[in-house]
Amino acid sequence: MKAQNRSSLRVAIVGGGAAGFFAAFSVIEHHKGAQVVIFEKSNKILAKVKISGGGRCNVTNACFSASQLSKFYPRGEKEMKKAFSVFQAKDTVEWFEKRGVSLKAESDNRMFPITDDSQTIIDCFLEEAKLKNIQLLKLNPISKITPEKTGYTLHHNETREHFDKVIIATGGSPKESGTYWLRQLGLSISPPVPSLFTFNIPGDQVKTLMGLVVENATVRIQGTKLKYSGPVLITHWGMSGPAVLKLSAWGAKLLAEKKYQFKIQINWLSIKSEEEAHDILKKADASIRAKKIMNANPFGLPNRMWAFLLQKVKINPDMKWFDLSKKSLNQLLNTLLNDIYEVSGKTTFKEEFVTCGGVKLSEIDMTSMESKALKNLYFAGEVMDVDGITGGFNFQAAWTTGYIAGQLK
Numbered sequence: 001m002k003a004q005n006r007s008s009l010r011v012a013i014v015g016g017g018a019a020g021f022f023a024a025f026s027v028i029e030h031h032k033g034a035q036v037v038i039f040e041k042s043n044k045i046l047a048k049v050k051i052s053g054g055g056r057c058n059v060t061n062a063c064f065s066a067s068q069l070s071k072f073y074p075r076g077e078k079e080m081k082k083a084f085s086v087f088q089a090k091d092t093v094e095w096f097e098k099r100g101v102s103l104k105a106e107s108d109n110r111m112f113p114i115t116d117d118s119q120t121i122i123d124c125f126l127e128e129a130k131l132k133n134i135q136l137l138k139l140n141p142i143s144k145i146t147p148e149k150t151g152y153t154l155h156h157n158e159t160r161e162h163f164d165k166v167i168i169a170t171g172g173s174p175k176e177s178g179t180y181w182l183r184q185l186g187l188s189i190s191p192p193v194p195s196l197f198t199f200n201i202p203g204d205q206v207k208t209l210m211g212l213v214v215e216n217a218t219v220r221i222q223g224t225k226l227k228y229s230g231p232v233l234i235t236h237w238g239m240s241g242p243a244v245l246k247l248s249a250w251g252a253k254l255l256a257e258k259k260y261q262f263k264i265q266i267n268w269l270s271i272k273s274e275e276e277a278h279d280i281l282k283k284a285d286a287s288i289r290a291k292k293i294m295n296a297n298p299f300g301l302p303n304r305m306w307a308f309l310l311q312k313v314k315i316n317p318d319m320k321w322f323d324l325s326k327k328s329l330n331q332l333l334n335t336l337l338n339d340i341y342e343v344s345g346k347t348t349f350k351e352e353f354v355t356c357g358g359v360k361l362s363e364i365d366m367t368s369m370e371s372k373a374l375k376n377l378y379f380a381g382e383v384m385d386v387d388g389i390t391g392g393f394n395f396q397a398a399w400t401t402g403y404i405a406g407q408l409k
């Protein structure tokens with residue numbers, strides 16, 4: 001390491017990911033002349049940024065209200081609302097724009113670089129780090145942090161080094177053992193469990209519909225208040241799609257406790273009541289009553305799903321609507337609005353996997369990201385017990401917490 005000017009503030013960032021880099025930039029912005037070193041354990045920096053969003057990097061979400069934005073965080077909603085009043089999605093867009101990286105919003109509000117290439121973000125960060133004279137040390141895992149009278153000693157590769165302030169941005173740790181060194185510092189960790197996964201439904205015929213999407217269904221976890229509406233995709237293993245993934249994020253802790261054994265109720269029509277379904281039928285009556293049930297589907301479900309549900313309630317698809325008994329109609333409506341599946345196990349969604357859990361927010365002053373117990377020790381990114389649903393919210397949390405941590409308040 002180069003000879004250091006000991007009169008300037010020395011700041012260590014542990015972790016060369018999204019949050020670590022953003023925290024480093026913020027340190028320089030707020031503390032001119034500070035010496036910033038990023039310690040990265042692997043030989044790759046910003047590795048997740050590279051693979052994120054299918055290689056396009058879903059940088060943020062075009063939701064420009066702090067309170068609305070916070071609603072996309074199953075863990076940390078209340079705390080992130082305050083944090084977003086300091087740095088939110090609009091600030092992210094401006095930050096990148098100032099550095100020549102334009103972001104575009106897609107119809108679902110996800111924002112990507114206009115190049116559709118995550119390397120654009122990495123190049124921008126590397127350029128910025130160079131401009132700001134930030135030192136990057138790859139293959140430098142921090143194995144221990146020792147609090148001193150002032151500042152901290154960092155242990156890395158048989159070396160010890162003193163820093164005035166430390167920002168921990170080591171990301172999520174899927175295993176509890178990965179947080180050992182943080183627990184050694186006396187920090188409480190909410191046990192890590194996966195978020196954003198799909199539901200396995202072994203042995204159910206629904207899987208024969210693999211690849212089919214129902215655009216607006218409501219999935220509810222039986223016996224809980226958890227429900228989410230949106231597209232549901234039938235897969236090889238069971239069910240996926242935004243409604244399922246988002247539900248898995250909201251239910252991450254509860255579903256882990258249930259060992260991923262639970263029942264879901266699906267309202268395939270996303271309407272509130274059977275009365276509403278009866279109204280739809282009444283309106284369609286004249287045009288459908290003389291037709292075969294299979295060919296006259298008044299609810300607009302995909303044909304394969306309609307055929308599957310008719311078979312499930314044992315209605316002959318060639319029967320005409322006017323021949324359908326009241327009992328069969330009720331059974332059909334009940335299944336359309338309240339179709340039950342037994343979930344057994346999960347599959348991790350490879351596109352945007354996040355760990356729920358991390359350093360408990362009750363131990364962090366969320367106005368500064370500083371540890372309440374350990375002065376001059378800060379946190380940023382997924383190492384904290386904050387996580388969002390899919391849509392660019394996890395990176396936004398990394399930018400926001402990194403920015404605030406870097407203020408070193």
Ligand SMILES: Cc1cc2nc3c(=O)[nH]c(=O)nc-3n(C[C@H](O)[C@H](O)[C@H](O)COP(=O)(O)OP(=O)(O)OC[C@H]3O[C@@H](n4cnc5c(N)ncnc54)[C@H](O)[C@@H]3O)c2cc1C
Pocket residue numbers: 014015016017018019020039040041042044045046047048049051052053054057058059060140141142143169170171172350351352353354380381382383391392393394395396398
């Ligand atoms: C496949 C995939 C795609 C994703 N796509 C998106 C997306 O498009 N949009 C979105 O918002 N979110 C996405 N996410 C989530 C997002 O990548 C994370 O939320 C985000 O990267 C968290 O940033 P971080 O800096 O906190 O952690 P990380 O990006 O995990 O970075 C932490 C860094 O710290 C290093 N480190 C760990 N321990 C130590 C140590 N002891 N010493 C030194 N270094 C250490 C790690 O090697 C790592 O480089 C995706 C995740 C995955 C896995």
